[in-house]
Amino acid sequence: MSLDEKIGQMTQADQMFLKSLDDIENYHLGSLLSGGDSDPKSGNDLGSWTDLYDNYQSRALKTRLRIPLLYGIDAVHGHNNVLGSVVFPHNIGLGCTRNAELVERAARITAEEVRATGINWAFAPCLTVPQDIRWGRTYEGFSESPDVVKSLGSAAVRGFQGSALDRPLSVLACAKHFAGDGGTSFGTGMPKSRGERYPLDQGDTRVDEATLRKIHLAGYLPAIQAGVGSIMPSYSSWNGAKCSGNARLLTEILKKELGFEGFLISDYNALDQLPGSRKEQIAQSINAGMDMVMVPEKYREFFNTLKDAVNEGQVPVARIDDAVLRILRVKVAMGLMDRTRSPLADRRLHKSFGSAEHRAVARECVRQSIVVLKNDNHVLPLAKTVHLHVAGKNADNIGNQCGGWTITWQGKSGNVIQGTTILSAIRAAAGSSARITYSEDGGGAADAKIGIAIIGERPYAEFQGDRTDLTLAAEDVAVVNRLKSSGIPVIAVLVSGRPLLIDAILGKADAVVAAWLPGTEGAGVADVLFGGHKPVGRLSFTWPRGDSSSFARGNPGYQTLFPFGHGL
Ligand code: GLC
Numbered sequence: 001m002s003l004d005e006k007i008g009q010m011t012q013a014d015q016m017f018l019k020s021l022d023d024i025e026n027y028h029l030g031s032l033l034s035g036g037d038s039d040p041k042s043g044n045d046l047g048s049w050t051d052l053y054d055n056y057q058s059r060a061l062k063t064r065l066r067i068p069l070l071y072g073i074d075a076v077h078g079h080n081n082v083l084g085s086v087v088f089p090h091n092i093g094l095g096c097t098r099n100a101e102l103v104e105r106a107a108r109i110t111a112e113e114v115r116a117t118g119i120n121w122a123f124a125p126c127l128t129v130p131q132d133i134r135w136g137r138t139y140e141g142f143s144e145s146p147d148v149v150k151s152l153g154s155a156a157v158r159g160f161q162g163s164a165l166d167r168p169l170s171v172l173a174c175a176k177h178f179a180g181d182g183g184t185s186f187g188t189g190m191p192k193s194r195g196e197r198y199p200l201d202q203g204d205t206r207v208d209e210a211t212l213r214k215i216h217l218a219g220y221l222p223a224i225q226a227g228v229g230s231i232m233p234s235y236s237s238w239n240g241a242k243c244s245g246n247a248r249l250l251t252e253i254l255k256k257e258l259g260f261e262g263f264l265i266s267d268y269n270a271l272d273q274l275p276g277s278r279k280e281q282i283a284q285s286i287n288a289g290m291d292m293v294m295v296p297e298k299y300r301e302f303f304n305t306l307k308d309a310v311n312e313g314q315v316p317v318a319r320i321d322d323a324v325l326r327i328l329r330v331k332v333a334m335g336l337m338d339r340t341r342s343p344l345a346d347r348r349l350h351k352s353f354g355s356a357e358h359r360a361v362a363r364e365c366v367r368q369s370i371v372v373l374k375n376d377n378h379v380l381p382l383a384k385t386v387h388l389h390v391a392g393k394n395a396d397n398i399g400n401q402c403g404g405w406t407i408t409w410q411g412k413s414g415n416v417i418q419g420t421t422i423l424s425a426i427r428a429a430a431g432s433s434a435r436i437t438y439s440e441d442g443g444g445a446a447d448a449k450i451g452i453a454i455i456g457e458r459p460y461a462e463f464q465g466d467r468t469d470l471t472l473a474a475e476d477v478a479v480v481n482r483l484k485s486s487g488i489p490v491i492a493v494l495v496s497g498r499p500l501l502i503d504a505i506l507g508k509a510d511a512v513v514a515a516w517l518p519g520t521e522g523a524g525v526a527d528v529l530f531g532g533h534k535p536v537g538r539l540s541f542t543w544p545r546g547d548s549s550s551f552a553r554g555n556p557g558y559q560t561l562f563p564f565g566h567g568l
Helices: 003-009 046-060 091-097 100-116 146-161 209-216 220-225 247-257 278-288 299-311 317-333 347-352 356-369 398-402 422-430 474-484 523-529
Strands: 011-014 031-034 070-073 174-178 191-193 230-233 371-375 387-391 435-439 450-456 490-495 511-514 560-562
Touching (some): 003 011, 003 299, 011 299, 046 070, 046 347, 070 317, 091 100, 091 356, 100 146, 100 347, 100 356, 146 209, 174 220, 230 247, 278 299, 356 523, 387 422, 387 474, 422 435, 422 523, 511 523
Parallel strands (some): 031 070, 387 435, 450 490, 490 511
């Protein structure tokens, strides 16, 4: 391999920013990604995604070395960019199942749906251990507990990568974000503008090494033992040093001590946050142990700058060779270098994409993720023969129940993807004998027997979900009050990416249920509400009381409303 071809393997561009299809050859690109909103021009359907992948992979097969591309995408709760895919509960819900076998099955199905488009790399599982639920990425974490993350994170790796990486349905997994992404101090988040910062995302994790190891490294050892082939260093810093340039973290601890033999992929333009010039940033990160760099738009500049750094002796050729060896070792393990096999999509998988069988597993995940926080007067389970009045902004909104990373990066309210809303599921479960009425604001419930307020959060992702105030939205409190004023028992169902401050409704709701972000299979919620399946979910995050003076776990100001592990 020439130096150009080696550096090309270390370069990952975003397909939407490719200046020419021939850049795959001109820059010997080893990988492409679709970032949050990087979609086929012809639409988000299965066929368009498959054509997009095949088009790029075919071009890569025409280069001198014909090394196939790794194509990466954020399939973090199903193949969530693609219309018709099965969208699973986000990790916070899966964490409440405590069911490693089920999490593995969910990842297995996600891998199969990802491979249906030909794509061979998922930027998942997220092994974050969020310690402050005001963080916008809390829902991407299984739990505040390292033990839960250990168990479920490695299960997800096994699910994605299957019995061996070279199996046709296996997808390369990516444990992220190494390390301490969920432990940043409040107020240290990424710069917003003119000196202002987001509260937590991409901030500074100020802990000693023992704490970093105990909490934030916990999930990585089992993931490495499960054979995870890639790991993504975090945007965040550890005691003021950016992870993406930290040799102690990336090489001494992760590669040498923990024995990680796969490759490190940077986060999206993460090197831009390192100190110094472009060349100094690149040299620092590569020398620290970064193997592949996610440079969505500036891939040509990266290629040329790294080449200069090598030619000027700032980056040893030995480091380049080690990075390329790691990347090619994974491609060999994936069967990508086997000339007797085609890396193009196997379109026979289209028939199981979004299938009833896949949806049944997602429905089971939803059922087991539901946590009943309160149930006075046995108001749950619901009878199927009474008049129920359903209300709230999250009752009939598939976009809200899927949350972020769904079709678009941030997610969106409304009818964004095929699925079953909780209201539709309640109607289907209740059957003809019952009477189900609905109003978003909770009005018109007078002659109903029970009111159900399905409330919580609207979609968000990453720093756009950072909040300083976790109080339930006024509109949601109003819905509960309106139902209550009808003189009927009220059940509150929270559809949210994290625990919220619910003190304002706690005394008014006879029952409170946490449904997290259940995804497309809302029927799983109705299964528990009507008692078809006993609730088994247990909190994977402590639930705070509204008078807490801090929401940082372990902080004396944190007042607990429901403890970790709670669930009726
Ligand atoms: C994003 C996220 C990371 C994701 C990557 C590619 O900014 O930090 O989790 O995998 O960029 O979309």
